Amino acid sequence: MRASRLLFILTTLQARGRVTAQALADECEVSVRTIYRDIDALSAAGIPVYSERGSDGGYRLLDSYRVRLNGLSPREAAALFLAGLAGPADDLGLGAVMTVARTKLLAALPQDLRASAERMRTRFHLDAPAWFAEAEQPAHLAAIAEAVWTQGPILIRYQSWKAEKRRRVEPLGIVLKSGAWYLVGRVETSVRTYRISRILELEILREHFERPEAFDLPAYWKAATERLEADLHSVTATVRLSPVGAEMLAAFSPPYVKVRTELEMEAAADGWRTATLPVGRTKQAVVDLLRLGAEIEVLDPPELRDRMAEVAADLARIYGKRS
Template sequence: MRASRLLSILTTLQARGRVTAPELAEACEVSVRTIYRDIDALAAAGIPVYAERGAEGGYRLLDGYRVRLNGLSPPEAEALFMAGLPGPAAALGLDVAMMAARNKLMAALPESLRENAGRMQQRFHLDAPNWFGESEEPVHLRAIAGALLNNKLIKVRYRSWRAEKQRRVGPLGLVLKAGSWYLAGHVDGSVRTYRVARILDCSVLEQPFVRPADFDLATYWRAATLRLEAELHPNAVTVRLSPLGVKLLDALSVPYVKARMRLEYVADAEGWRIAVLPVGKTAWHAATELLRFGSEAEVLDPPELRRKMAEIAQAMAARYEPPRRLRATARKA
């Protein structure tokens, strides 16, 4: 275990340059004191690792020092081939490079690891879109990816829900979510999210973009996703659910709603249970979400939503009511 951790520290220092002890401790899931002991062990073994003091300090290897680590464990080799799933790479224009890298890696692996690594390609496939949905192929995705990698500003014409806008954007990252690509971009001092398929025009500018040193794409995306889900479900309702309604609630609800709903464990004499769950902004939005349950759900609170549900149900009943002449014909028949 310690030997594996020492190799992990060494490869991290070689890949990233300066790294702090707390960062190494978090990556290795050990205490900072353990990292101190591991660094001493590396230095005692002749590895030229040294510490830089101060607010911007950390551990680093002597400039020019490189270590060759050719040994891969079977799980590590398999994991590398899992990272080579072709769909997103092709969308970014990296499919040829991905294939070349994979072939070189396969050639470099020992014979004992090639069979398992090749098996990963045969037995795992990534299908990113939701069921019955299609993966988007945005026209400007590759241009944006190129600007992102080269730290160049882009000028875009974007169609939002309300209007078309033009923006100069500093590209910070691309995210593939449920078959759709999203761009995290720096605009007017803040970070915003753009759906790439809604970008109508895109030109890469020669002006360089200085990426904020403290920006972390994964952290931003998690926070942005939670914020959006909270904005889409700001209100709470109390509903009464039949046994089938409880099953539909589990099958049809998004993860955000499932994580925040409260469902009473004890059922009444008819088997119905009470649930409190987050819903959309307006009574109309909330009603359209709850109408999926049909007659298996009854809104108890708030009163305005209960009235809206009754209003929509009455309008639907009237819509499907047969015309008088058809009713008369049916009676004669």
């Protein structure tokens, strides 16, 4: 365990430059005192680690020092090749670069690790889009990726749900979600998200912006998706479900709804059970719940129950007609 932690500390210092003892302790899930002992052990082994004091201080390696890749375990070496996604890299204009990088990495690995890495590449494949959906290949994706990398602001003409807009955006990152590409960027003082396929025109400005040091793309995306899911399911509905309806609800519901659905353990005499679950506003909730057909009955809120009854009556009139 300690040997693995020492290697982690060593590679982290090489990758990030200056790192505080507290940050290393948090990532290794040990005490700061343990990190102090680990740093002493690295120094005793001849590793050129030195400390810098002050508010911006921390540990760092001598700039010329580099760690060889022969410290990787077979599974770690294989995982590096699993992380290389050819399709998204091609979309970003980095396909050829990734191929060269993979070749260099394979050559740098010790002979006994190469076979493991190659097996990972040939036996695992990631297909990002959902079923029955095509992956997007937006026209401006490669240009936006370049702007993210060079920290160049862009002007976009964007088609939102409501209207066409023009924005000056400082691109902070790109996210691939279920086959769709999203741009995360700063507009004035706020950070916003744009679906790249809806960008109609794009111009990269001959300027440079400073990226916020505290901005964390994964943390922002996690918080943004949680806010969106909560907004899309802002109403709580009470329903009755048949045994088949309970199974269908579990099969069709997104994870956000599944986690927050409370289903009665005991069924009534007719086998039906009551459940409370988050749903969208009335119009969207009707669309979602109608998938369960006659296996569900909405009890509350009244406006949702009334709208379900109206739609059911409309369907009965349509299908009750004789041709």
